[in-house]
Amino acid sequence: MFIGYLRKDYEDALESLSKSNTLLDIDLLKHTYHAYPEYCFAAYEGGEIVGVISGYRFEKSIFVNVFEVNESYEDIYERLLRLFITNCNGLDVVLLIETKRYQKLKGFDFKTHSDFVRFMYSGEAVAFNFSNTHAKQVAASNYDEVSKEIDKSVFSEDRHEYIGKDLVFSNSLKLGTQSGFLHSYVVNKKYIKISPWLMKNEAFLDAEKLLRAVLYYRGLKKIYAYAPMVKEIIDLYDSYKFKKEESFKLVYLNNMPEIKLENLYAI
Missing domain, CATH: 3.40.630.90 (Aminopeptidase)
Known part of the structure; x- marks a missing residue:
């Protein structure tokens, strides 16, 4: 498995993830990659993307606007997030995370702002x-x-x-x-x-x-x-x-x- 920057040919590798994660926002990922490729990362397995994260930088913070991981590869969730945070170089990060995955943040210094619902x-x-x-x-x-x-x-x-x-x-x-x-x-x-x-x-x-x-x-x-x-x-x-x-x-x-x-x- 390779975990690193989102590659330029990422669109060809998203088919599997788009099937497993039906709310994968591909067009938003495209726009974010165009604006801030330095905040876009993915996990590849056999040429296919099984997890992806992207962030958009504002004047005070970086907002994680896409974060999707195939449930069969849950172990890469923290690895992707840690790689993303490392490359944010100390900037403020804002993330909307499923409550069921909240425990995965234990190894980080995230604090809760508020509760949301989809x-x-x-x-x-x-x-x-x-x-x-x-x-x-x-x-x-x-x-x-x-x-x-x-x-x-x-x-x-x-x-x-x-x-x-x-x-x-x-x-x-x-x-x-x-x-x-x-x-x-x-x-x-x-x-x-x-x-x-x-x-x-x-x-x-x-x-x-x-x-x-x-x-x-x-x-x-x-x-x-x-x-x-x-x-x-x-x-x-x-x-x-x-x-x-x-x-x-x-x-x-x-x-x-x-x-x-x-x-x-x-x-």
């Missing part, structure tokens, strides 16, 4: 009205300005290059009002991911408008999102028949990130 919508009928008027209300004519302002307020650092360029794809759907924005994109033939979804304070009605819109436009596929365990946010997902699929923990290495969870509907 919600999954599987097409169950939800009764709501969505007219042309509603569509115009979430049309996001000034999406870039609104998203830049709110994102910096929620994360306390400049992530505009990420959310405005490297997290945008040909199939992206940008929705927004003056009080918030919701971005979704196609991960594969089966799944849509909401990321990110941020709102200003006390903008619950607009948040509901945005959720209705994404269900209206994207509801024929499965839709998932990672949300913090904040009651108002959890209740909104529950009311539109999203199911809690798996629990996660947002953890950090070195300095604690300043994140306003009450405004973070999907990371």
